[in-house]
Amino acid sequence: MDIKDFIAISGQSGLYKLxxxxxxxxxxENLETSQRIPVHTSSHVSSMEEIAVFTETEDxxxxxxxxxxxxxxxxxTILNPKHSTNDQIKDYFAEVLPAYDRSKVYISDMxxxxxxxxxxxxxxxxxxxxxxxxxxxxKTDDAS
Numbered sequence: 001m002d003i004k005d006f007i008a009i010s011g012q013s014g015l016y017k018l019x020x021x022x023x024x025x026x027x028x029e030n031l032e033t034s035q036r037i038p039v040h041t042s043s044h045v046s047s048m049e050e051i052a053v054f055t056e057t058e059d060x061x062x063x064x065x066x067x068x069x070x071x072x073x074x075x076x077t078i079l080n081p082k083h084s085t086n087d088q089i090k091d092y093f094a095e096v097l098p099a100y101d102r103s104k105v106y107i108s109d110m111x112x113x114x115x116x117x118x119x120x121x122x123x124x125x126x127x128x129x130x131x132x133x134x135x136x137x138x139k140t141d142d143a144s
Contacts, residue, residue, distance in 0.1 A: 003048045003049050003063045004047055004049040005017055006018070006047070006048040007028060008045070008046045008048070009039055009045055010045070014031065014032050014033075015031050015119045016029060016030055017029045017031060025040055026038070031120070032119060032122070048063070049063065053097060053105060055100050062113070065096065066120070072096055081110070081111035086107050089114065090110065092114075093105075
């Protein structure tokens with residue numbers, strides 16, 4: 001399963017897996033509850049593949065941020081944003097992505113990223129795409 005299969009729906013908490021799509025509707029499954037819901041065209045849907053984090057130099061795709069968190073956390077869940085202080089969240093995020101743009105990346109963004117990461121780990125959806133994809137790209141770049 002690839003990161004493009006996961007979506008965030010505006011107005012809905014949690015993270016969803018895209019199950020099916022029709023002419024004017026998507027069917028999404030909540031990763032925590034496995035409940036399927038219809039998502040109408042009026043809803044704002046963001047694919048995890050489309051999301052990036054601002055840094056001082058260039059935007060870093062969310063996939064790479066998840067990979068960095070996965071490596072630092074050794075594949076386990078990380079601090080719960082609901083039970084952590086803003087300083088703890090900022091410090092952890094700075095360890096994972098030291099060059100993040102502090103004027104553009106808000107604490108609410110960090111909380112969402114950490115929450116999404118924990119959902120993916122808890123539902124066993126983080127797999128090869130977090131670890132092997134960046135290494136494969138590096139091997140391809142080295143061969144050039």
